[in-house]
Amino acid sequence: MSRLERIWPLLPGLAALLVTTLLLLAMGTSPIDAYGAMWQGAFGTSARVYSVLAFLVPLLLAASGLLLTFKAGLWNIGIEGQIIMGAIAASWVALRVELPAGLQIPMELAAAMAGGALWAALAGLLKTRGGVHEIFGGLALNNLAILFTNYLIAGPWQPPEGGSFRGTQPFGAHALLPLFENSRLSLLSLVLAVLAFAGVALLLTNSHWGLRLKALGQNARSAFLLGVSSDRELLLAMALCGALAGLGGGVRVLSWFDSLRQSISGGIGYLALMVVLLAGFRLALTPLVAFFFSAVLNGSITLQLRTQLHSALGDILTGVLVLLVLLFGNYARVRRAFRRNRSSENG
């Protein structure tokens, strides 16, 4: 790897910053003020740092799961639905099951993982048994999960004071994750997310199973002929990804919110897909990119309060970044295109 190749992934980030800066200047705003406000919004006080970390937890969990499915060559678009089903399963335990103190939360988290895993396995079964591509199966299951949430909120789980489309009644204090210093951050969930990422990293680099996933992702036919049981491994990869996403959903209802809400995931699944794509499926980059997204999106919320700018600036920055990375992120491809241009000019 040349030095240029090594630092290449950073360049689209700088370019995105440049484009956004030009945009700010065109609107007559001082970029320094805007970025300063964003920085303040993300890291200005310790409470804001906790908020960034709290947002990061489900994002990192989902992204870790996606590293597995991408390695196996699967496009698990259904991750959004898997987060939602995890949230629903955790909510069910929180609302309906009363357990001793030491068991309540583990049970909720286990249910969240089971819910996500089940929803993912369904998409996996649709693929392996029904021949439905995981992208289409996943999209359908995402919509079903959203509809199911709305039904629960408006129907069987509506608060006693009457149905609204906003959410269920808040869970009892015993059912919620303990929060860190009045923030929305649960330290337990942060530890779990870090462990999940480390576990995925270990599986992918050093386990027989990770190697089988890699072989399947590269050439499923050869992998099958070499004795890899493709259906089983694909289902397992989906289920494990779903379990991590579901855990993320559980964390959303048990700490970020305190109840099941209408848009409980809020697109974290799709965001996680972007994170992994931007990281170029690379293990080490994934948590960094996830953290960056979390900081930008949280930082831009306070942006509107400080400057006259809309909080969409964060979305613009990330959107431009995604575009630039997809266009120029692949060093080898860029170099090829550049050379082709140069040689056709010469020739």
Added chain:
Amino acid sequence: MLAAAHAAASTDFFLVYLANIIMQVQLNTIHKQFGSLVANDEISVLFEPGRIYGLLGENGAGKSTLMKILSGYQRPDRGEILLGGAPQHFASPRQALAAGVGMLYQEPLDVPVFTVLENYLLGRAAGGESPRQAARALEALAQRYGFDIDPHEHTSELSMGERQQLELLRLLAGGAQVLILDEPTTGISAEQKDILFASMRTLAREEGKTLILVSHKLDEVQELCDYAFVLRKGRLVGGLPLPCPNQQLVSLMFDELAPRPARRQLGQHAPALSLQSVQVHTGRLELEPVSLQLQAGQVLGLAGLEGSGQELLLRACAGLLPLSGGSLLLGGESQPDWNYPLARQHGVAYLAAGRLEEGLVAGLTLTEHMALVSHTHGLLVDWPQNRKLAEQHISTYQVVGQPESYIENLSGGNQQRFLFAMLPQNLKLILMEHPTRGLDIRSTDWIWEQLDQRRAQGTAILFVSADLDEIAARSDQIAVFSGGRLLRSLPAAETSADELGHLIGGAL
């Protein structure tokens, strides 16, 4: 009339003259390295128009790499390509073709769902030609070289030889003055080979084109070519005008060649595989009931034109296609629910013809392949152990490559050696499609030596090959297929490659 012919002849002469100036191909100190593997080591050669060159060398000698560089498919690390003295920098095969260099790959680059005509037009600038005009032009071009192809047929229905003819016409229509043919005679019939060679002579002698035949078949090179360049281990080791004694070429190609040991009869009286009225149906072909017996240690060769049903039978035996009738017995035991994972469990191995499509995983290193097939049940991979295993196999099976090499960077022969290295011990049955297709003499002999060792342990072998010499020389028993039917089954001792050719051709 006479004047017209004369004018035509002088135009031809003029064209030849023009081609001479324009299309001299010079490769200067071409260097190409894949990781630590030097594929081309400072190679310099000159190809003159109007001649047919042979490019010889054993597997992994660097022939294919050099030609991929010349045809724009790969870029050299160093060195230059000169066409008629002008330096070229091809960024793609398309640019190379625009400059007049076209390459016919071992696997033609056509799109199976398209018709012949659509493939022919593919990649060409949309001209004012109507489809009907284009079809007529294609037919005229085909006729000129004695090819017989129907523009409206689907490419998936064509034989390998016909696909090759189509690709050749596409390159010629694209303006190719230099044609590179990479092992063009593997997988095509003898008749198609004759047509191909005749067209190559026409192209060189009458049209002044430069032809380069990449091959390891000495007889073919001797028959067709004017001059041969020989590569060994990435270096150019010599050039000889042809014909010349085979021994001269062989001594250039190889360091030393061990004599082929006499074939041993190893059949034991224990049933390995028994097929009783086996039927296989696919959308394309129905295989009529076949009954065959194979004893432990025996070799059964399946002969026939490509697509005659022998490949279906082989895949059915591997459990990759379901039987639609009859029964399959392995070691005397009936196997009603035969499938591939079950076959593996029972000690049946299957090696497909397309090594990188069905067998090896591009993007994985040799060490990763070892770890993938190792039967340890632990969760974590013992990388040092697997690396050591890969190193052992590399030296035992004489693979040119490193444990860290990606499998796709190995040459075809070395990929095949590595596939053999990954086969489990104590197999009951080995099923192979074209086990030595594209391999040189030494690799071929080596592969069959390995198989002989397996036979001595009682492994039975069932293989499909388009090479009738191979079938006649290596089998105990031969089954001849034609049009989805088992034509005859006969002991190898009672037949010859010639007779097999007649049988296949339906001359019986």
